[in-house]
Amino acid sequence: MLENAHITSAHPRILDVKNLSTSFDVAGKQLKAVDNVSFHLNQGEVLGIVGESGSGKSITLRSIIGLSRRYGEVTGEVNWQGENLVAMLERDLRKVRGKDIAMIFQEPMSSLNPLLTVGLQIGENLVEHTSLDKPGRRRRSIELLEMVGIPDAENRLNDYPHQFSGGMRQRVMIAIALASNPKLLLADEPTTALDVTIQKQILKLILDLSKDLGMAVILVTHDLGVAAQTCDRLAVMYGGKLVETGATREVLRAPKHRYTMGLLQSVPENIEPRTPLFSLPGTPPSLMNLPLGCAFAPRCAHSVADCAEKKPPLIGEQHQVACFNPTNSGEATKGVA
């Protein structure tokens, strides 16, 4: 996929995130979960945000539609259809949430209200964002359940979440999210809690829907394999910052950041049985106690003098990296999938 294809008028830029930061007050100390993150998204594009647990990817997603506001302070810009969502009042933001920008969560088990029927949980979305009457909402609900591949949709409207299997629940959640034809779907680890075979089905479903409905997707995942199969572009996060962005193929074939390279090396592929896997030395930094310079420096085998003192800026055109000593293009590593 050519990088330039995204910037043509057929794929206008729909989301522009600039210097997004989110910090929480934890025991009197400022915890910066998302630190100055900037990225953009074109219409119909699938962007993957990858990183380990605690790298800030989930909070980035939640900050886009203001779900993090209640818990901490969000600054920067999230430009969506000519408006900055960060500055928007809660009342107005509510009309964007669930309508133009929908979100699905990691745990289909705990993300659906156990006490309400599936029909009601789809319906309440339609009440809020459409002018459909009751029979119309019912028809639309059935249509949505059929669209995400739930058999016998009409009879399942009156069922409760616990009467569905894990994969089916995730489909229900997607149906709810798609209720009012969103232009952007935020997917927070949508397949992590599922079996591998179900994972594939759900990812395929999300991709097909994205293609059919022309819906852009931001997929947060810690699974590089999933990201490789699904995303047009990747953004790698570490310690609350973006460390590398670029077309999926570029990033996987020629990673520039040492962290991305380490992640790729720890993916098992074409190896002999019982060979120890590569694992990055050390652990991710605590957000309460980030180093002065590059957050990855303490675990990096290639750090230079600047790394400990200054934070490397994210630089580059299409393939960006935040590193003082990036890998050269000669140091290629094996790709994934």
Next chain:
Amino acid sequence: MSSLSYFISRLLQIIPTFLIVMVIIFLLVRALPGDPAIAMADAKATAEQLEQIRERLGLHEPIWVQFAYFVKNVFTGNLGDSILMKAPVTEVILERLPASGFLALYAVLFSLLIAGPLAFVAALNRNGWIDVGIRSVFQIGLSTPVFYIGLLLLTFLAAQMRWFPVGGYGTTFWEHMYHLLLPALTVALYTSAIIMRNLRSSVIEVMDAEYVQFARAKGLPEHVILGRHILRNALISTVTLLGLSIGNLMSGTLVTETVFAVPGVGRLMLDAIFARDYPLIQGLTLTFAVLVSLIFLLTDMIQAMLDPRLRVS
């Protein structure tokens, strides 16, 4: 259909409960020291006369036959005569039950009206000064004995200010409401403290649940999120607690009914104990057991109505 079979099976479960309760009460009364025949006869009775009384009471029959008689009597509403009140036990209890029932329901209503809104206000202002204030006040309510609060209310609002009667029950509905206001408030102060704490923490827990985040991500207005998604889920554990505390209330009213001179079963129990009126004690114990079982049954039903996951039998 599955919910109907759940209700039926839950209803059937009450039968063994009642049987066990009857066995315990039957054995307890027989374990009490003293010979009922001697208690009933006068001091000059001969051994022969005592034997006659024993025969009349069926005391020479094997114990399981006696138990069968007991069960039959319970189901026909024949619980014997009260020594103290000189009237059939069933009649005495039925006469006193309405006042206690009224007081209990009144107290529950008060508890919910006090605890419900305050729990929400506290939870929504978690750790703010409003939350801390509400919790501190209830902490005082929780750590002060019920009878003491009752006495304070009685002394100031009834005896000194003369806004309320110092006792009694009245005859009409509105008189009941007026007479039982202070006793109900006394009981409610304690119960609402327990309910408030429980509801506050379950609201806080539910507020951070993923399905509430998801509801918010759907763009639902805050009142829908609060009413439909938070309140219902938070209520589930509180309903259980409410059921348990109504069970407790039956004995809690014992003190309150005494302080406020309410002619209810709580005070009757106290009088029966002091007078060693065994038939009455037995009848009251049985009544309390039946009432508590019914309340627990009702609690389970309400929970099953709230939570579809429980409707599996």
